[in-house]
Amino acid sequence: MRISLVLGDITQQQVDAIVNAANSSLLGGGGVDGAIHRKGGPAILEECRKLRASHYGKGLATGQAVATTAGNLPARWVIHTVGPVYSATDDRSELLASCHHQSLRIADELGAQTVAFPAISTGIYGWPMASAAEIALQAVRSASTRVAEVRFVLFDREALSAFESQNPA
Template sequence: MELRAVRGDITTVDVDVIVNAANPGLLGGGGVDGAIHRAGGPEILAECRSIAARLADHRLPRGQAVATTAGRLPARWVVHTAGPIWSASTDRSAVLRSCYTQSLRVADELGARTVAFPAISTGVYGWPLEDGARQAVAGVRAARVEHVREVLFVLSSDRALAAFTDALRLND
């Protein structure tokens, strides 16, 4: 599986699966989540509501992932994962890595060959960017997939691109 970091807008990437850094309620929000819902259209939200209605407490557990249509996005599917909120007193690294591993598991079950990830939990959830990049690379590398051949980390800033480029270089 080839891993690359690129600067760009995840809503415009031509891949089979775009991963959404969702909130546990799956109802859209700010940041990447809001951008994906706005660009993809109401079909994504309708399917998210249907999935949430079937989940315990109507919430996706952090570290887990589910798939929906991609609506108007160039991708075929969106895989939604709920990242952990960073804590200085509790190590939630395994949950963050699980977001990447479980998202790839779901994408692989769909038969996806190409997957684009944002920097999960490094925005409003406060995860330190450099560590978030290391956890992302470790989570992707831990995934056992049959179909996925390429993973793109699509980053919206030069700082994020540098952090992911460094994490990929350290893990080669």
């Protein structure tokens, strides 16, 4: 599998699947989640509501993943995953790694060859960027997957730099 790091807007990535750093409600939020719902249009929210009404009545658990249409995005699917809130006293790194493993598992089930990830849990959930980069890259490298390319799409230069420092060429 090829891992690439790019500075950009995840909602503009032409990939098979875009990973959404969702909240457990699956009904949209801020940051990456809000951008994906806004640009993807109402089809994503409609499928998320159906998921809530059927399998995920209490919401999606932290570290898990589920897929919907990508609506108006230039991808086929959105894989929603709920990252953990950072804690300085409780090690939640396995949950953050699980977001990546479960997203790739769903990608394999869908037949996705290219997947774009954001820096999960680094926004409002407060995960330090360098730590998140280390966990994300290790999780993807260790995953058993048929995905050909994982693209980390980083919103600013600070995030890109943190991921680059964990992914020497």
